[in-house]
Amino acid sequence: MSSPRSVSRVLKSKKLGTLVAAVLLLASCSSKPPKSLVTPLPSVTPPAHGKTDQTREPMRGVWLATVSRLDWPPVSSADISDPDVRIRVQQKALTDKLDxxxxxxxxxxxxxxxPDGTALWSSKILPWSDVFTGNIGENPGYDPLQFMIEEAHKRGIKVHAWFNPYRVSTNTTSSTVARLNRTLSANPSSVYVLHRDWIRTAGDRFVVDPGIPEARDWITSIVAEVVKGYDIDGVQFDDYFYTESPGSALNDSQTFKQYGQAFNAKADWRRHNTQQLIEQVSRTIKQLKPGVEFGVSPAGVWRNRSFDPAGSDTRGAAAYDESFADTRQWVQQGLLDYIAPQLYWPFARDAARYDVLAKWWSEVVKPTHTRLYIGVALYKVGERSKVEPDWVINGGVPELKKQLDMNESMPHIDGTILFREDYLNQPQTREAVSYLKSRWGS
Structure with a gap:
C-alpha cells in the first residue's frame, strides 16, 4: 500500500537520479590518494548558519535509534499481520514520543x-529497512522519514537525518546472510549482493570497506538522495567509520595494496579515506541545500595527551587512533556545521573527566565557525556502576545538573544531545526526566 507521498517520490526519482550523478561528478574522490577532487580545502569558512547568529536557541536534542528497534518502531509491531493496524500502531508510537x-x-x-544497509525512507538506492515489517525490502506502507519530518515540524521540533555510513548488518549469522541474499530479486537490492566485493567483516558485522572510492561515492549518493528529497534540517554521521573489535578486525589489506600506494602506514591511509568521505558529503550537502546542516558525533576523545601534546588530559579510546577519524581537523577545516562529541562520563571519572573534555572541545571550536553540542549519557542515569557511582546518587540528578550547567554556561558550547530517546521512558531515569522537564520544559 503506497501513500500519496510515496507516489510523488517515485515521480521525482528520475530527476533525483540525474542530480545525484551530477553531484558525484563534482564531489567524487580520486582513486590515487592523497590528492582530492572534492574541492580545494578552504581555511575556515562560515557555514550557512554561523555561530555569530545570536538568535539561535540552544540545542536540546535527543538521538532516536531505529537499529534493532531500540527506540522505535515498537519491537512487536512488525508482527502485526494487518498492515493498516501496523501502520497506525507505529505512527501512534512515534507521535506519542514527539509529544x-x-x-x-x-x-x-x-x-x-x-541504521545499516537499509533505509527508513523511499529510496532508489537502498532496500526498505526490516524494522517495520520484519522483511528487508518490504514497503512499510508509508514513508517513515516523511512522517517523522511532518509530525516533528508540526511541534516545532527539527529533524536531523542520522546515518551509519558503512554498516551493512548488525551480525554475520547465516540467517542474516540468507535475508540479505533474498534481496537479489528486489529493487533496489542490498549492497551485500550488488557489490559483494565491497563487503568486509569487522566487529562481527558486515560493513562496506571505507577504502574503496566507489563505496564512498555510493554513501555520498545516499545522503544526497535524502537531502534532495526531504525537508530535513540536518545530516549527522555517528562515530562508526572504521569499526573493529579485538577478535574481528577489518581485513582491508588488498584494498590498501590497491589504493594506498602513497601512504607508508595503513593508519594514515585509513584516516585519509575517512577524511575523503567527510569532504565529499560536506560539499555535496552544501551544493544541494546550503541550509541543511552537517555534523558528526564522534567518540569523546580525539587523542590522549600521552600520544599527542594537542590531545586531552585523558586515557580513553581515541577517535584518531581507533576509528581513524581526525575529528579535530574537520572542525579546523570548516567541513562541519557542528560537532557533537560523546562525553559519556561523569565529572569524577578520572580517565575521561566530563569537564576536562568539554573544556578541550570548547578550545577546539573557539577559533572556528563550527558549533559544539555535547552528547550526554542519559543511558547511564540510574544505572549502578562501581567505576561511575555518581549516576545513581539522588537518581543521577546532581551529575546531570552539573553537566547541563557546564554546557549552558560555557560560551563555546551551544547545546546538549541526550543518548537516547527510550531512556526517557525508563523507571531508573524518572527523577532525571522530571528534572529535565522542570529545567527545559514549558
Missing amino acids: KLKSLGINTVFFQVK
Missing part, C-alpha cells in the same frame, strides 16, 4: 534513517 519530547523542551531529534 513527550515537546513537553520536555527537546527541540531537535536525531533520527536514525540508515
Whole structure:
C-alpha cells in the first residue's frame, strides 16, 4: 500500500537520479590518494548558519535509534499481520514520543534513517529497512522519514537525518546472510549482493570497506538522495567509520595494496579515506541545500595527551587512533556545521573527566565557525556502576545538573544531545526526566 507521498517520490526519482550523478561528478574522490577532487580545502569558512547568529536557541536534542528497534518502531509491531493496524500502531508510537519530547523542551531529534544497509525512507538506492515489517525490502506502507519530518515540524521540533555510513548488518549469522541474499530479486537490492566485493567483516558485522572510492561515492549518493528529497534540517554521521573489535578486525589489506600506494602506514591511509568521505558529503550537502546542516558525533576523545601534546588530559579510546577519524581537523577545516562529541562520563571519572573534555572541545571550536553540542549519557542515569557511582546518587540528578550547567554556561558550547530517546521512558531515569522537564520544559 503506497501513500500519496510515496507516489510523488517515485515521480521525482528520475530527476533525483540525474542530480545525484551530477553531484558525484563534482564531489567524487580520486582513486590515487592523497590528492582530492572534492574541492580545494578552504581555511575556515562560515557555514550557512554561523555561530555569530545570536538568535539561535540552544540545542536540546535527543538521538532516536531505529537499529534493532531500540527506540522505535515498537519491537512487536512488525508482527502485526494487518498492515493498516501496523501502520497506525507505529505512527501512534512515534507521535506519542514527539509529544513527550515537546513537553520536555527537546527541540531537535536525531533520527536514525540508515541504521545499516537499509533505509527508513523511499529510496532508489537502498532496500526498505526490516524494522517495520520484519522483511528487508518490504514497503512499510508509508514513508517513515516523511512522517517523522511532518509530525516533528508540526511541534516545532527539527529533524536531523542520522546515518551509519558503512554498516551493512548488525551480525554475520547465516540467517542474516540468507535475508540479505533474498534481496537479489528486489529493487533496489542490498549492497551485500550488488557489490559483494565491497563487503568486509569487522566487529562481527558486515560493513562496506571505507577504502574503496566507489563505496564512498555510493554513501555520498545516499545522503544526497535524502537531502534532495526531504525537508530535513540536518545530516549527522555517528562515530562508526572504521569499526573493529579485538577478535574481528577489518581485513582491508588488498584494498590498501590497491589504493594506498602513497601512504607508508595503513593508519594514515585509513584516516585519509575517512577524511575523503567527510569532504565529499560536506560539499555535496552544501551544493544541494546550503541550509541543511552537517555534523558528526564522534567518540569523546580525539587523542590522549600521552600520544599527542594537542590531545586531552585523558586515557580513553581515541577517535584518531581507533576509528581513524581526525575529528579535530574537520572542525579546523570548516567541513562541519557542528560537532557533537560523546562525553559519556561523569565529572569524577578520572580517565575521561566530563569537564576536562568539554573544556578541550570548547578550545577546539573557539577559533572556528563550527558549533559544539555535547552528547550526554542519559543511558547511564540510574544505572549502578562501581567505576561511575555518581549516576545513581539522588537518581543521577546532581551529575546531570552539573553537566547541563557546564554546557549552558560555557560560551563555546551551544547545546546538549541526550543518548537516547527510550531512556526517557525508563523507571531508573524518572527523577532525571522530571528534572529535565522542570529545567527545559514549558
